[in-house]
Amino acid sequence: LGSLPTHHREEQWRDVGMVPPEGSHHTRVYRGQEPKSLTHLEFIGDVPWSPRAEYVASSLAQALRIKLREVIREEESGTYGVRVSARLTPFPHNQARLRVSFGADPSRIDDLVEEVQTRLDSVALYGLPEIYLEKVKETQRRAFETSRKKNGFWLEKMTRSLRYGLPLDEVLRLPEMIESLTMDEMVQLAHRLIREDHLLRVTLYPEEMENQP
Numbered sequence: 001l002g003s004l005p006t007h008h009r010e011e012q013w014r015d016v017g018m019v020p021p022e023g024s025h026h027t028r029v030y031r032g033q034e035p036k037s038l039t040h041l042e043f044i045g046d047v048p049w050s051p052r053a054e055y056v057a058s059s060l061a062q063a064l065r066i067k068l069r070e071v072i073r074e075e076e077s078g079t080y081g082v083r084v085s086a087r088l089t090p091f092p093h094n095q096a097r098l099r100v101s102f103g104a105d106p107s108r109i110d111d112l113v114e115e116v117q118t119r120l121d122s123v124a125l126y127g128l129p130e131i132y133l134e135k136v137k138e139t140q141r142r143a144f145e146t147s148r149k150k151n152g153f154w155l156e157k158m159t160r161s162l163r164y165g166l167p168l169d170e171v172l173r174l175p176e177m178i179e180s181l182t183m184d185e186m187v188q189l190a191h192r193l194i195r196e197d198h199l200l201r202v203t204l205y206p207e208e209m210e211n212q213p
Contacts, residue, residue, distance in 0.1 A: 015092035020044045026201040030210035037109040039203040040101040041116070045193040047088060047096035051166060053189070054088045055177055057096060060186040061086035062136045063128055064100070064120070071119055072102065078112045079104045090164075098193050106205055113203075117196070124194040127187040140178050 047053060065084040072078040079102045086098045100120070104112050147153040148171075157171045 013091055020200065024197055024199045024201075026203070029202065029204045030207050031204060032206055033208075035106065035206055036103055037106040037203060037205050038101065038103045039109055039113055039201065040099065041113070042100075042200045043098040043193050043195065044198050044200065045096045045195065046094055047189065047192060048094050049088050049090035051164075051170065052177070053096075056181070056185045056189050057086040057088050057098070059136050059140070059181055060189055061098065062139065063132045063186060064098075064123065066132055066135055067119060067123070067128060068100065068102075068116060072104075072112050072115060076112065076115065078102075078108055096189075096193055106209060109203060109205075113201070120190075120194045121196075124187070124190040127183045127190075130183060133181065133183045133186075137178050137181060141175070144174055144178070 047057075061084045065082060068082045068084060072082060073080065082100065082102045084098075084100050086096070088094075088096045100116060102112070102116075154171075158168060160166065161168045161170070
């Protein structure tokens with residue numbers, strides 16, 4: 001790359017007008033022969049971006065991942081694992097996305113989705129016991145101690161600093177952010193984001209189920 005010519009220009013992002021559909025939507029896809037279903041739930045909301053809000057969103061996703069694994073993997077024996085992630089961005093406008101996805105037997109997928117939505121609604125209203133907050137904090141402490149010794153960690157932080165115009169030494173304040181995190185912060189974000197009128201759901205079913213009543 002070093003030998004390529006440069007035009008001495010500063011690149012800028014461009015809004016191409018891609019916006020999510022309004023309201024709640026469920027798309028069903030019938031493909032494949034394997035007797036297994038996959039579902040993806042995505043809540044989309046307008047949440048002002050800030051380093052703190054981004055951190056709280058990531059922490060909320062971690063707490064939900066722990067809780068939902070307990071519910072649909074251990075209690076319901078419905079799946080091997082649950083993926084939960086959250087993302088906030090200020091470009092091209094403020095937007096937050098919370099994603100939950102998992103696989104299950106086609107005959108159980110709808111009931112498990114209903115169970116997941118019930119648990120998410122509960123978190124948005126009442127939060128989680130403090131033990132979940134402590135689990136998230138402990139995981140983050142260990143991850144920070146391990147990751148800060150790796151080049152990839154610092155490369156990602158430098159890239160983030162340039163993208164958002166943040167001071168690079170912000171990463172050194174992460175331990176302070178971890179200790180100051182509260183369940184109330186996560187509940188406020190969950191209450192704002194977890195809304196069934198802002199839910200996109202896509203579910204994959206086996207082909208043989210397409211014409212079933």
